[in-house]
Amino acid sequence: MGRIRLASFRAQRTLPKEKPMMVNEKLDAGEVEQIECVEVKTEDSTNPFLPKRTKEKDLPFIPPTEVRKRDGKGDSRLWIVVDTVVLDVTEYQNQHPGGRSIIAGFRGQDCSWQWWSFHDRTIWQSIAGSLRVGRTVGVENPHRRPRTIVGLRKHGFDDWD
Numbered sequence: 792m793g794r795i796r797l798a799s800f801r802a803q804r805t806l807p808k809e810k811p812m813m814v815n816e817k818l819d820a821g822e823v824e825q826i827e828c829v830e831v832k833t834e835d836s837t838n839p840f841l842p843k844r845t846k847e848k849d850l851p852f853i854p855p856t857e858v859r860k861r862d863g864k865g866d867s868r869l870w871i872v873v874d875t876v877v878l879d880v881t882e883y884q885n886q887h888p889g890g891r892s893i894i895a896g897f898r899g900q901d902c903s904w905q906w907w908s909f910h911d912r913t914i915w916q917s918i919a920g921s922l923r924v925g926r927t928v929g930v931e932n933p934h935r936r937p938r939t940i941v942g943l944r945k946h947g948f949d950d951w952d
């Protein structure tokens with residue numbers, strides 16, 4: 792009985808040209824399939840998007856030196872860091888409601904406090920959750936967080952005092 796041959800973009804077929812291969816082509820019984828697997832090495836082939844169900848503690852560690860290299864220039868992916876989580880925003884930057892350029896300002900860098908200033912946990916879970924490729928430590932934020940003064944104002948409404 793024949794079997795279904797599944798093509799993968801990672802596999803490069805090396806059968807003779809006169810017998811071109813078709814995706815999902817059925818092989819005859821006994822026919823030997825010759826596929827030489829050649830891993831397609833992009834610089835990020837080891838950092839795919841991780842499923843939302845992956846817990847943050849289980850994200851693979853990516854050294855900060857690698858994160859900084861992903862600045863979206865040339866063939867590079869575009870990564871940003873929120874807290875300790877590395878997000879791949881290469882495609883998402885074009886869909887960002889706040890505009891593309893604001894994300895591009897944080898190429899390969901940390902943007903934690905800016906991120907939490909404009910977004911909440913719902914956006915973290917619904918969108919950023921699917922853009923995670925790993926976790927890291929030690930990646931710098933290009934802007935110092937402005938000082939905020941808290942606790943000097945009385946809580947509540949006391950105009951009738």
Ligand code: HEM
Binds near residue numbers: 888893894
């Ligand atoms: C993975 C990265 C990001 C995701 C998933 C994301 C997602 C979003 C979403 C869903 C909105 C619309 C919010 C709403 O309508 O309530 C938004 C708006 C916005 N985002 Fe992002 N964002 C990302 C990165 C960033 C970064 C790095 C900045 C830098 C400061 C930023 C700044 C903003 C701003 C300024 C707005 C517009 C807020 C407004 O119009 O009120 N975002 N973003």
